[in-house]
Amino acid sequence: MRPHPFIQLSPSPCVRALLFLVLPAALLAGPGCSRSKPEFPPAPPDASVESVVSESRPLEIDAHSFNADFGTITVRECRAKAASRLISLPFLRIHSTARTPSEPIFGLAGGPGMSNISWNWQKASLFLPEHDFVLVGYRGVDGSTVLDCPEVAKAIKGDGELLGEESLARIGAAWAASAQRLTAQGVDLDGYTILETIDDNESVRKALGYERINLLSESYGTRVAYLYGLRYPLSIHRSAMIAVNPPGRFVWEPQTIDRQLRQYAELWARDSASASRSPDLYASIRAVLSTMPRKWLLFPIDPGKVRVTTFGLLYQRKTAAMVFDAYVAAEHGDPSGLALMSLAYDYVIPSMGTWGDFASKGVSADFDSTRDYRRDRGTTETPMGSPMNVLGWGPLAYTHWPTQMLGEEFRKVRRSDVETLLLSGNLDFSTPAENATRDLLPCLTHGRQIILSECGHVGDIWNTNAENTRLILTAFFETGVPDLAPNAHVPMDFRVAWGFPRIAKVAVGGSVVLILALAGLTVFFVRRHRRMVRR
Numbered sequence: 001m002r003p004h005p006f007i008q009l010s011p012s013p014c015v016r017a018l019l020f021l022v023l024p025a026a027l028l029a030g031p032g033c034s035r036s037k038p039e040f041p042p043a044p045p046d047a048s049v050e051s052v053v054s055e056s057r058p059l060e061i062d063a064h065s066f067n068a069d070f071g072t073i074t075v076r077e078c079r080a081k082a083a084s085r086l087i088s089l090p091f092l093r094i095h096s097t098a099r100t101p102s103e104p105i106f107g108l109a110g111g112p113g114m115s116n117i118s119w120n121w122q123k124a125s126l127f128l129p130e131h132d133f134v135l136v137g138y139r140g141v142d143g144s145t146v147l148d149c150p151e152v153a154k155a156i157k158g159d160g161e162l163l164g165e166e167s168l169a170r171i172g173a174a175w176a177a178s179a180q181r182l183t184a185q186g187v188d189l190d191g192y193t194i195l196e197t198i199d200d201n202e203s204v205r206k207a208l209g210y211e212r213i214n215l216l217s218e219s220y221g222t223r224v225a226y227l228y229g230l231r232y233p234l235s236i237h238r239s240a241m242i243a244v245n246p247p248g249r250f251v252w253e254p255q256t257i258d259r260q261l262r263q264y265a266e267l268w269a270r271d272s273a274s275a276s277r278s279p280d281l282y283a284s285i286r287a288v289l290s291t292m293p294r295k296w297l298l299f300p301i302d303p304g305k306v307r308v309t310t311f312g313l314l315y316q317r318k319t320a321a322m323v324f325d326a327y328v329a330a331e332h333g334d335p336s337g338l339a340l341m342s343l344a345y346d347y348v349i350p351s352m353g354t355w356g357d358f359a360s361k362g363v364s365a366d367f368d369s370t371r372d373y374r375r376d377r378g379t380t381e382t383p384m385g386s387p388m389n390v391l392g393w394g395p396l397a398y399t400h401w402p403t404q405m406l407g408e409e410f411r412k413v414r415r416s417d418v419e420t421l422l423l424s425g426n427l428d429f430s431t432p433a434e435n436a437t438r439d440l441l442p443c444l445t446h447g448r449q450i451i452l453s454e455c456g457h458v459g460d461i462w463n464t465n466a467e468n469t470r471l472i473l474t475a476f477f478e479t480g481v482p483d484l485a486p487n488a489h490v491p492m493d494f495r496v497a498w499g500f501p502r503i504a505k506v507a508v509g510g511s512v513v514l515i516l517a518l519a520g521l522t523v524f525f526v527r528r529h530r531r532m533v534r535r
Contacts, residue, residue: 038117040070043088043144047074052207059094061121066128069093073136073204077145078191085186089143090117091136091204096128103237104132105214105477106201108221110243110458112361113353116221117142123462126470130478131214136201140192140357147192147356149178156350156391162304163377163390171391172398178356179402189403192360195410198228205235214477215239218458219431223247223365226440227410229418238480240421240473243428243458244436247413250366251373252389254382256432257311261285261384263427264320267454267492274494277328284331285324286383288338292330296339297508305345306338307378307387312349313341314429315457317464317492325499337500340507359401362392365411372397413439419446421476423469425455427492450482454492464490 041053054071071091078084093104105127109116116138124133140147155174158167182189201224205213214237217225222241229236265282268274278284292303313319326337373393378385405411422441424433433451441449450472455464462469465488475483 038070038092040072040090040092043072043074047086047088049074049076049086050203050207059092059121061094061125064125066097066125067095069095071204071207073200073207075139075200075203076191078188079196079199080190081188084188084191087139087144087191089137089139089200091134092117093208094121094124094128094133096130096132098130101132102130102478103212103214104134104208104210105216106134106136106205108201108215108217108224109135109138110219110221111138111141111353111357112220113141113355113358114138114220115141127216127474127477130474134204134208134213136204138197138357139200140360141354145187147182147187147189147354147360149174149182149355149359151175151177151181152355153350156355157346158302158305162302162345163307163387163394164304165374167304168374168390168394169398172395175359175395175401176399179359182356183402189356189360189401192357192403193364193406194224194227194361195231195406197224197361198231201228202232202235212237215241216473217241219243220245220250220361222431223250226416226420229416229420230410230414233416233418236418238419238421238477240423240476241436242423242461243431244422244424244433244440245431246435246439247411248366249431249435249439250362251368251393252311252386252429254376254378254384254386254389256434257384257386257429258382260314260427260429260432264324264492268324268494271492271494274324278331281324281328285327288327288330289378289383292338293335296335296504299339299343301335301339301342302345304387304391305342307384308349308391309341309345311384311387311429316459317427317454317456320427320456321492321494321496322499324494325496326501329499329501334501336504336508340500340504358392360403363396363401364403364406367393367396367401367405413443415443415445416447417445419480420444420448421472421482422447422449423461423472424449424451425457425460426451426453427455428457428460430457448482450484453489455490 041055043053051074052071054069056067056069058065059068069092071093072088073091074086074088076084077087107116107119107124109119117135119135127133137143139145151174152171155171159170160167179189212235215225215228217239222244225239225241226246229239262282265280268281269279292301292306294301310323313323326341329336330338373389374397376386376389422436424431424436426433436449441447452461452464455461468488471483473482475481
């Protein structure tokens with residue numbers, strides 16, 4: 001059954017504003033940034049391979065001015081093919097304020113599908129007293145060729161049950177249509193891989209004259225950093241990885257998600273105020289997932305959209321608390337928060353990234369054609385299942401994305417001698433700490449892992465105890481030894497001032513008041529007009 005026509009209308013400006021205030025912009029990939037991209041000089045028409053154009057101008061960060069170079073480098077779309085066309089990529093170098101800076105830091109943001117230029121430059125400024133900070137645009141997102149897939153963005157809104165077979169088949173058809181269109185436009189999808197991204201950074205390193213560099217990476221960027229160390233070990237001085245994604249882990253296992261929900265339930269039970277609302281948070285989540293209503297008032301609730309939004313919001317502890325608030329309210333008969341989460345999906349997920357880049361880099365690195373990801377919808381043993389496996393990988397059961405896989409040596413964990421720091425949160429649903437501990441750490445001859453208690457994905461690691469993270473990272477880049485002296489535990493806070501149920505009711509109430517006010521004004525002016533006509 002299709003939603004009521006009223007629901008298909010765009011939400012009021014009030015509702016839209018509330019949606020974007022409470023839902024993080026990087027709902028799926030984790031990091032990212034809201035800063036707009038700066039202007040870069042265009043590559044000249046006669047640009048040759050590896051040629052660079054650059055402009056120097058001030059860059060303002062928090063009312064402080066830094067000298068910066070805004071550059072563009074020209075590279076081959078696919079370096080393995082001599083006849084491959086040329087593409088251009090932006091890069092930004094923010095100069096250190098030191099007379100003799102230490103090794104520069106190259107930043108590698110999350111994704112795939114997200115920009116590497118639109119970093120939060122406040123993070124970069126933490127290191128500028130001692131290091132230049134360099135960002136090289138991600139091919140497929142930041143450069144002259146952007147792998148936009150409007151077909152996928154439209155299909156991924158779903159029609160009916162988002163994670164149902166018909167919906168996944170339509171999304172699969174959209175993937176195929178996008179790939180055909182891009183190929184017809186002359187795009188070589190084999191050129192949009194992690195290894196090409198690494199070579200882009202290596203080309204900029206050489207162009208800027210650096211002998212060795214440090215890497216600071218987040219989420220998907222940690223995969224780039226790890227493979228960078230395997231591919232060019234002599235180019236890397238030190239590598240700090242935040243929210244680590246080892247090879248084979250562009251996938252989210254239902255069993256791991258279930259264990260993490262149980263961890264949260266244990267913390268919840270220790271909080272007397274929370275326990276008074278629900279003595280067993282895990283049981284509440286299970287009950288809501290198994291008996292989720294299909295509407296609240298006139299607003300439809302798509303269980304698949306709620307699951308996907310739930311999973312994305314579990315990345316950070318503040319939004320996780322809002323999720324739990326909504327589920328407990330739903331168990332008590334108030335599904336308004338679930339309705340808002342379902343509605344929010346349509347306004348956040350389809351436009352949150354560059355889907356062609358997500359496909360090319362994800363498929364070439366980790367896709368397992370022998371696995372049926374559609375089975376991860378949820379079971380009695382793992383009620384949440386893995387909604388992102390179903391949405392992200394499930395449609396490929398009906399089609400394929402035509403990009404070649406990376407060589408096997410880059411799709412498995414191998415020994416690395418790069419000096420590496422792994423910084424993880426123990427409640428990270430996107431990149432679970434246990435993956436880094438079990439898969440990657442044993443292969444790092446100079447590796448160390450720090451797990452921050454009661455922290456989630458990238459945002460939590462940067463912000464829960466910001467000074468602690470700053471000292472850990474700056475000390476590591478300077479000495480190779482992270483500073484753990486101020487490593488204070490910040491307990492999880494389940495209190496929610498403005499939860500989704502409250503926001504939904506206020507938004508609907510405000511819309512009703514506005515409609516009544518407009519109706520009243522309409523009646524007033526109609527009656528006034530009639531009186532004037534009678535005269």
